[in-house]
Amino acid sequence: MTFNKVTIIGVGLIGGSLAKVLKARGMAREIHGAGRSRETLELALRLGVIDHMGQDSVRAVEQADLVVLATPVGTFEPIVRDIGPHLKTGAILTDVGSVKGGLVRTVEQLLPAGVHYVPAHPIAGREKHGVAESVETLFQNARCIVTPTERTDRTALDAVKSLWQAAGATIVEMSPESHDHVFAAVSHLPHVAAYAMMCSVSELNAGEDQYIDFSGAGFRDFTRIAASSPEMWRDICLANAKNVVDMIDRYQFVLSRMKKAIHRGDRAKIERLFKQASDARRGMQ
Amino acid sequence: MTFNKVTIIGVGLIGGSLAKVLKARGMAREIHGAGRSRETLELALRLGVIDHMGQDSVRAVEQADLVVLATPVGTFEPIVRDIGPHLKTGAILTDVGSVKGGLVRTVEQLLPAGVHYVPAHPIAGREKHGVAESVETLFQNARCIVTPTERTDRTALDAVKSLWQAAGATIVEMSPESHDHVFAAVSHLPHVAAYAMMCSVSELNAGEDQYIDFSGAGFRDFTRIAASSPEMWRDICLANAKNVVDMIDRYQFVLSRMKKAIHRGDRAKIERLFKQASDARRGMQ
DSSP states (O other): OOEEEEEEESOSHHHHHHHHHHHHTTOEEEEEEEOSOHHHHHHHHHTTSOSEEESOHHHHTTTOSEEEEOSOGGGHHHHHHHHGGGSOTTOEEEEOOSOOHHHHHHHHHHSOTTOEEEOEEEOOOOSSOSGGGOOTTTTTTOEEEEOOOTTOOHHHHHHHHHHHHHTTOEEEEOOHHHHHHHHIIIIIHHHHHHHHHHHHHHTOEETTEEGGGGOOHHHHHHHGGGGSOHHHHHHHHHHTHHHHHHHHHHHHHHHHHHHHHHHHTOHHHHHHHHHHHHHHHHHOO | OOEEEEEEESOSHHHHHHHHHHHHTTOEEEEEEEOSOHHHHHHHHHTTSOSEEESOHHHHTTTOSEEEEOSOGGGHHHHHHHHGGGSOTTOEEEEOOSOOHHHHHHHHHHSOTTOEEEOEEEOOOOSSOSGGGOOTTTTTTOEEEEOOOTTOOHHHHHHHHHHHHHTTOEEEEOOHHHHHHHHIIIIIHHHHHHHHHHHHHHTOEETTEEGGGGOOHHHHHHHGGGGSOHHHHHHHHHHTHHHHHHHHHHHHHHHHHHHHHHHHTOHHHHHHHHHHHHHHHHTOO
C-alpha cells in the first residue's frame, strides 16, 4: 500500500512520528505538512520528517490521497469545514484524536460524498511534545483504536488499519460511543482529577513553605499529567462532556464512600475499599 | 555521637536504611532488630544490616540508648504500651511515621518520665519495600520533618536531628499538627484519590475488554500509589482522619467546580482552572 500524496495537519509528536513510519515503510511518495506554526513546519522540513510544508491547510490537502488530522480535537470541526470541499474524491481522511463520539458524527456530516473518513486514536505516550521528539517506533506495541460507523467505507478502513499495523500497533475496533466512555474513564477523568489535585493543594502554604514543597515521589507521579496543555484538555472535556461529567460523578461517589468510612472510623470498610483498589492496580502490568 | 545500643523495631526499607547509615557513620556500637516477622529479621541479620535479632520487642529494647519505631503507624500505640515500661531512663525513642498530631500526644502520654520521645518523619521514596532494598543513601537530599512538642527534651531532639543530618537529610521543624495538615494534603489525600480512581475504573468493562486495558502512561503514573499497602494507608487515614476528611472535602469542592464548568460548557472557566493546575505542576521541580 503506497499513497502518492499524504498531508499531515499538525506535525507534532504524533503527526511527526506517523510521518516517519510512512517514510520508513515506503508508504508515501511525498508527505506534506500543514499547520498554524511556521516554525514547527520549518523544523519538520529541516529534520526530513516532511517533504513539503504549507500553513494553508486547504492548499496542502489538494490532490492528497491520505489526510491525517493530528491537531488538538478542538480544531477538528473548523479545519474540516475549511478543507472538506477541497478533498479529492476517493481521498481518505483520518485523525488521531482522543475523542470520537459526537465529533466523528460532526466530521462525517461536513465531508462531501466520496471522501472516506476513518476515525482512529493511537494510544501513544504523550509526555514529550513536538516534532523534534517524534520517532518511528512511537506506536510499537501500542494499541490503536479505530471507531468506524455505519457510514465508514470498508476499503478505507482496511487501509488505515494497515497503516497502524505497519506502525507496530495492535488494532482494536469499537464504536465511537464506546470509545468515548472508555477514555472518559481511563484518560479524561484522571486528567481532571490531577488538575483538581493541583488546584486543591497548590495554594496551601505554611508561612513561607508551600505545602507542595513537602511532596514526595507519590504526589509527583500522581500529578504528572496535570502539566498537560490546559487548552487541549479543555477541548477534550468539552467534546466528551457528558461522559466526563458522568465519570466525575462516579469518582466523587467513591470518594464520598471513602470519606464517610474514614470519618466514621470504619476500619473494615476502608480496608475493603483500599484493598479492592490496590489489588486492581497490582494486577495491571 | 555514638549510641551503645540501638534497637530498630520494624526492619524494612526505612528501618534497614537507617541501620545502614548508623553503621556507616560509626554511630551505633550494636544494632538490634525487632519485629513480627522472623524471616525479615533473619534476612536483615544475614545481610549485616543488624547485629542481633529478636521477635520480642520488650527484650530487644532493654538497655537501648536509642529505639526507632519503623513499623506502620497503626502499631505505634500497642508497641509503646508494651515497651514503654522497659525503656531505660535517658533512652531516646524516635519514629519514622507519616502521621504525627494526636499520635505523638498518645505516645508521649504512654512513656514513663525520663524517656525522651522525638517524633520524626523522613520523606523517603517508598516505591520499593523490604530490608533487601535498604540503602545507606536513601535519605540523601531528602527532607526529614521533626515535630517536637512542649514536652520534647532539647538534647534528645538535637541527637535525632544529628542522626538525620548524618543520613544526608535536611531537617525541617514543625508542630505535629502542622505536619498532619501538610501531609494530609500532599500525601494522604493523593493516596485516597488514587485508590478511589482504581475503584471507580477497575470494574468497568466492555464485553471481554477491561477499561483499564486501554489505559496509557498517564493513568499508570496517576494510579501508581494505589498499589500501596491497604492496611498501612487505612491506619494512616484513621490516625489523621480529621485532616484527611477535610482535604477530601476540599478536593471534592474543586472537582465539583470543574464538573459544573464542563457540564455548562464554560470554556473560559475550565481553561482557567486547568491552567492554574498546570502552571503549579510545571513550577514543581
